[in-house]
Amino acid sequence: MLEKNFNQKGFSLIELILALGISTLVIISLLLVFIASLNAYKWGSTATDNQYMARRAINDIEKDVKEAKLVKINEENDILTLNEGKEEIRYYTQKQNLIRYANKSATPIAENVSLLLFEFQAENDNLLGIEIGVTSGDGDYCLKAQIFPRTFKP
């Protein structure tokens, strides 16, 4: 009985190669699924980031424009200036960061901004159009909004 339990024959070479082959196939397919899910995860997180950046930038600018007493745009349509003197707020991009300049300090409020465009729309220029494109990695998200500045005088 003891000798039967200690079966020291082992696997044959063919068995071993077969087992290796099968496990290689399974591991490769698992790896492919893993790589695909990693890519999907990357895509998802950059897409979420881009959407968040664009939405946040539009929200911040919108809030400031609605409270502004004066709205100005430069000739290249990429710098927005609100108010005058001490209360001046500026929005512009620097090294793909959207900067909000107020009280003598510049605060970046969004990253990877590849496009920032301001323009006065409508026949009597009473609508401010904002276009923001955020590009990072292979993701790209563009958001376009327009705001009616409450700067009109009675």
Place this chain on the structure above:
Amino acid sequence: MLFINNKKGFTLIEVLTSMLLLVLLTISLYAVVVSSNIWISKAGKSTRAITLANSIIEDIKANSYNIPVGVYNRIMIYESIGKNGLGLSTNYSDEKWGNYDISITINEASMANTSANNLLEVIVKVSWEEDSINYEEKLISIIARR
């Protein structure tokens, strides 16, 4: 009997079954990631739709202070621009606004406990189709006749 002397190991079928289970598990995890991506792109479209609806409301506040009560699509309201405070400044068909359908409903606003009678209720509906399912975002605002 200190050690278990069972040196039989797994059979090929057992190993294959366990691997199959592992594959099933991984694939279902993958499906979770993929479906979350679908939701992310849906959320992006929703954000665009809401921004568009908000832009239209801003446009109405700026340019259309005298719209008669009724339901309008984007072409109807764009064509009547500049006529007595009625109309939008653009027809929002630009590619960057996205392929959205727009419907604007104007109602008399019924405000409880106020004597205000020059208020209009503006409902902007933005809808789009994806995989033959209709999605819709709706924004409501109140404007004054001037």
